[in-house]
Amino acid sequence: MIPEKLREKIEEIIDGCLECKSKPCMKNCIMLNEFGEDPKSILKECIAKNEIPDKLVYSCNMCNRCTIACPKDxxxxxxxxxxxxxKIKRNNGKSPMKGHRAIEAHQYLGYSNFFNTVNKAPKGNKTKRIFFPGCSLPSYNSKAVGNILDFLQEKYDGEIGSVLKCCGKPTKSLGQVEAFEKRYAAVQKAIDDTGAEEIIVACQSCYRVFKEHSPNQRVRSLWEILPELGLPEQTKEIGKDSDVVFGIHDSCSTRDNVEIQNGVRRILAQMGYKTEESVNTRGNTRCCGFGGMVMPANPEVAHAVITERGTEYKTDHIVSYCAACRESMENAGKDSVHILDLVFGDRYIKASAEKRSQGSVRQWINRFKSKKELNKRK
Ligand code: SF4
Ligand code: SF4
Ligand code: SF4
Structure with a gap:
């Protein structure tokens, strides 16, 4: 049953939709095409049945592309x-999609002390800031997590600690509001207890979550900060003679953040790598397929989104600044690197291409190793 308030919002779209001939919303969304001819007819059917199907609701990447394309926003x-x-409220806090059991288990583990740590700044220094690597980067590259904290501690005179926890974005994406609020409160308390006034994040989804829920701390992205601080000396110009052209994949969660997008390009320019923009770049970027927890709910749509994004680049080499995006671009058949692979790596050339995605056990081991890396620097 669709409650009154939601029904009104749906009817507003049904009544006001211009039924654009060129269907910009549909052109920008793979999943809507799977469910009907246009948003109006899809939503009309929901009203007629007094129900919005679970699969429809959980097939949206929450990427905002349809809104950007729509003349009525x-x-x-x-x-x-x-x-x-x-749906979550009606289902005792659980997602109605079977595939989401894995996400729920993943979130449960992600909050266990075994994979979490909270460290104030080392040597009794004041903790002015904390580095929050999130969970996808620590699951991918524990060495990069340690290296970046070394770098930040040097640049900030040791006045930076670290918090390894999940921000709760997957819980929030599923619609589990109560569970998210409880989990986020624990994250916030851990950060507050360090006394930090600033949170430095390495993940664009974390960035959005903190911006929305942590008004008392300044939230900054590593990708804005790195070019300001200046890259590690050995990294400058390292890619100058590389034979690789990197396509830049922008994260859709910060599509409206020009500073982050500029920062990434400045980092790559300082390293001397040649880059290529896709047809849909920066504010117009497409989801990598990972958004909205669609993969476990509707893998066909998620794979179609991933594949489509991969076709938008001429080059075979893609650089992302989110570990989840990186994995998606590898699944799109590209040679896919995280920007920190380049910042702390050797000169990258075509022959450096390799598969980098790891299975889930390996990812949990990496996450545990990331905890060790952070703890070494407390
Ligand atoms: S997947 Fe993106 S484009 Fe499609 S309905 Fe959801 S937000 Fe809109
Ligand atoms: S772009 Fe907006 S107004 Fe045009 S058909 Fe789609 S939903 Fe309707
Ligand atoms: S946004 Fe994603 S990667 Fe970042 S901490 Fe939250 S769940 Fe992990």
Whole structure:
């Protein structure tokens, strides 16, 4: 059953939709095409049945592309997010999609002390800031996590600590509001207890979550900060004679953040690597397929989104600044690196291409190793 308030929002779109001939919303969304001809007819059917199907609701990447394309700025993803929250409430806090059991288990483990750590600044220094690597980067490259904290501690005179926890974005994405609030409160308390006034994040989804929920701390992205501080000396110009052209994949979660996008390009320019922009870049970027927890709910759509994104680059080499995006681009058949692989790596050439994705056991081992790396620097 669709509650009154949500019904009104849906009817507003049904009544106001211009039924654009060129269907810009549909051109920008693979998943809507799977469910119907246009948003109006899809939503009309929901109203007629007095139900929004689970699969429809959990197939949205929450990427905002349809809204950007729509002359009336309709926020279709908000309809789906509100529906998710309702479905979770009706289902005793659980997602109705079987595939999401794995995400729920992943979140449960992600909050266990075994994979978490909270460290104030070393040597009794004041903890002015903390580095929050998130969970996808630590699951991918523990050495980079340690290296970046070394670098930040040197640049900030040792006045920086670290917090290894999950920000709770997957819980939030599923629509589990209560669980998210509880988990986020624990993250916030851990950060507050360090006394930090600034949070430095390495993940764009974390960035958005903290911006929205931590008004008392300044939130900054590593990708804004790195070019300001200046790259490690050995990294400058390292890619000058490389035979690789990197396609830049921008994260859709910070599509409206020009500073982060500029920062990434400045880092690559300081390293001397040649780059290529895709047809959909920066504010117009496409989701890598990972957004909205679609993969476990509708793998066909998620794979189609991933593949489509991969086709938008001429080059075979893609650089991302989110470990989840990196994995998606590898799944799109590209040679895919995280920007920190370059910052702390040797000169990257075509012959450096390799598969870098790891299985889930390996990822948990990496996460544990990341904890060790952070603890070594407390
Ligand atoms: S937010 Fe993205 S995935 Fe969701 S309906 Fe809009 S374009 Fe499609
Ligand atoms: S772009 Fe907006 S107004 Fe045009 S058909 Fe799609 S939802 Fe309707
Ligand atoms: S946004 Fe994603 S990668 Fe970042 S901490 Fe949260 S769940 Fe982990």
């Amino acid at each position: 309709y926020k279709i993803q908000d309809i789906f997010m509100e529906s998710r929250i309702l």
